[in-house]
Amino acid sequence: MWPPEFREHQPDDHDVEQNETTPWLQHTGWPRLFHDRPLGIIAATARKPKLAWNEDYLLGQWNDTALRSPAAVEAQLRIILRGVDLMIDRAVxxxxxxxxxxxxCSIPTGKITFGPTNSKL
Known part of the structure; x- marks a missing residue:
């Protein structure tokens, strides 16, 4: 039996209806994209990489197929996350x-906008 975090949560109609009305979900279209998909596997991809250096990471089962993240990819993700940790530590x-x-004094007083700027670093 799969651990609770791998089990798919089957929301009732009210949950789905409420969740699909958020502006972010409407913008991204995720309810349509992930409809009838294995949400447990999708959630597993958001976890930290596996610590073992030489083992694939089992994300879960779907349609009688084991979905795995290769050990080499897990190693790359560990390196990337270490870099992110260092950046955050430096910022703090x-x-x-x-x-x-x-x-x-460094806080902007005008409206903050996101997108391309003309600033050159």
Missing amino acids: FTLAKTSYRSRC
Whole structure:
């Protein structure tokens, strides 16, 4: 038997109806994309990579097929996550060493927009 995190949650009609009305889900179209898909396997892909360096990671079963993430991919994901951890640690360290006054001055006062900018780093 699969652990609880691999079992598919079958929401009732009310749950689906409520969840599909959120602006994010409407924008992404995820309810249509993931309809009748193995949600347990999709959720498993969001977990941290497996710690064993030489083993594939079993994501779950679907249509009598075991879906695995190859050990090489898991190793690459561990490296990427380590890099992200280092970036976050550096940002937190920088923030801790930056004076309150400097942090307040760096907050934008206008409307924040997302998209391409003309700034050159």
